Amino acid sequence: MKRIISLSLGSSRQNFDRILQFAGQSIHVTHYGVDYDEELLFRLIRQHQSECDVMALGCIPAPVYMGRKTLRHRILQRLNQEAVQVPMVTGHLLRSTFFDWTLQHVIKHGELKVQNSTLTFLSGLTQYEALQSLDSIAKDIYCFDPCLQYRLPTALHGIKALRRYANIAGRRLQNLPVTLPNTRLKLSSLSLNPIVHKALQADYFLATSNVIRCFDLQDFSDKTLLLDDMNEELAADLRAARVFNAFWFKPQIPGLTEDLPYSVIEAVIQLCQDSDESLSQDDILEFLTIHRVNPCMQRLHAEREGSIRRFAFVIHPLSRRDLFRHPVLKPLTWLPERVQPWMEKGIGKAPGVLYGRIKGIKSMADGGLAEGLIYTLFATPKEMLAANPDAIYEKILAIADDAKKQGAEIIGLGAFTKIVGDAGVTIAHRSPIPVTTGNSLSAAATLWAARDALLKLGFIQIGKDKHKKTQGRAMVIGATGSIGKVCARILTFYRRDFGRDQWGPPHDAAR
């Protein structure tokens, strides 16, 4: 029987003693968490090195490769100096390889929409490689490293700030004791600082399962977390804290059904190697390929989507008076009446801008969160109808492009923007994201309301005859309009006089 001793610098709550059956061999794994007692860790390493085939070390700070500079924590340096007779693995290689691989996969397949999102790393240095790969696609990145390591009430904005911080605090960081704070960090109490406030508004919070234990989980209620690992206890705590959703990337190796720490999985990979040489990234990838391990993302709430879903909506002032209500244009109300039409005309030619956001929209069905991006054009209906439709299309399409960059999945055309030109058809063809005018919902809502009213009043029986048709006559007022036309056509399905395939002209149905 092969033997793996796993020593974690972290909590002893995850201690276990198991016998695994993998690739035709029995592996006895004993995992000890030493509750952040560094001396005990080294004592156990010395004591157990003769008893095992591979030693797995968990919760050891990972080396940070920043260009030419490498930050190695004191414990890591001490481990390298320790004369250990058996191969030692820390799980860093597997963790970074699998995390990076899976992240690219889920982004590519649209399972996770992090493009143009704001990301907050609870410890950017711990996940520096992931931070580097996400830097190019995320809109903003924040890190809480100073808060985590020195309890400073601030966050870092961007990768450059993190590098600067690492350069300044580098040597001290290498000597920081690895421990769980006595009281958990409460980020919401620091939100008076604008940068912390912005960091807390992020779309995704990234952390390792050890780092997140240092923070008060209540701060992540209705937020989405991206983690490297998960255990039952943490999952229960996250549910209790009402976290919107949590995703984690953990290799699911066929044949290894147990939930094991990264360091132990890496130790199993080491055992499967023929030699005692230290593992390389190629070895890991080869192992994953041979054992058909696919990149997979697991979710805390399987039914919920990734993060806040966004939509855009285009509005415009309905009159000149509305136009001058805008805080920027308000001072211009003193202009004489004669000049104001000229102003209206001039301002109406301005391109659309992001006017504001609607936050806190929550689905009653599945708890999904949504955010609205409200764009405005400055043209009043009068200007809009007078203008060349192509010019309006261009403005709306520019808004659609920007909305896509902001992460919106659909754009709604409000008021006259859906009427101008061909009622949104051209825009729908040319827009990078789906376009809606809201007319479908209006038509559906009208018919549902009519049906409910009929049921409550009980004047006629709905769908009770042998052809499942309704006895009675319907009248649609405005049946030649886009909503009325749809209503009239749908009503023909349920009218007794018409068969399913007999479409009458709209005016026929609209008696």
Next chain:
Amino acid sequence: MSTVLIIGAGTFFGRQLCQQFIHAGWKVVACSRKALPGSLSLLPIQWYNASFRSQSESSLRPLLKVAADAEVVIYAGGHHDPEANHAVLYEEHVVRTANILHFCRYLPRLKHYYQTSTVRVAGNYAGLFDESTKIPDRTHDDAWAGALFAAEKLVFHADTPFARSVVRLGELIGSTVTGEFPRISGMYHILQALSRLQKSRIPLRKMTFLPFVFSESTRLPLLPVDFAAQAFQQIVASGYQQPGNTWHILGGETGISARIVLAEMMNFMGLDMEPVALPYDRVPKAIWKYFNMPLDMLATLNSPTRFHSRNLQACWPELRFPHYKDYAPTLFRYAEEHLFKGGKV
């Protein structure tokens, strides 16, 4: 006749367990680092010396042969040295538990493994603490309780063909019959302090109250060792498996008020005074040390935890522990005669 293997049989509680199982008609195989104690020498016990320091220990082989029939294994060992640091206690309890569990895998007839622990694993948990209570992170200022808690986790997360249970004991005190207790610990420190106070030149007799650092709301789960062994034996004999596989054996339903314990001690010492509660933080630790009181006693006397034994109550509602007042004089008398004569034992 069923066979039980008691590991750590040389400890105070282990000895009581051996006696209890023999009286109940079990075949007992005992194992300890220590030599066979005199109190057990006349009993039909097979005694082996093993320390379980590593899994490849040579002394385990003969034990494996003798214990092959064991259906139940109880680990009652692990020393509690207040001076020992976290690393020593961790090795003592957690690493040894892992070795014992692995040893047990080679016992073909083994059905149930019992790990002895303490209710002190609750740490500074504020509230009602029963078998199903989830202990939050960072509650163990006491390294001994922390190590026992880590050992418990190992037992729960072990992959074994036999069932595993954890039995948490209250604050163990001497036997109700003889008052025997092998060393000064826990409540005996208070008794010793009172004894020193009585012998000092302070004119105590004129005082009507005695300030002492304790909380009025603290309830101590004092557990006489003979009753603890008896209840333990009943749990083992029944073979019950409760959800969570955890048992609490406490000295009574909700423990005994710290005030009552102190008042009883004062009464025995002839100090006609009322104990007055002082706040925990205000009294300098130097005063506490002057009376040779270990600092963990402070935490015990000010514990915000209220212990509860749900499973034991459910299985044996008729089980009754004697009241503290009934057996306290026996304990004090033994302490006076044996423990305090030469100071520390």
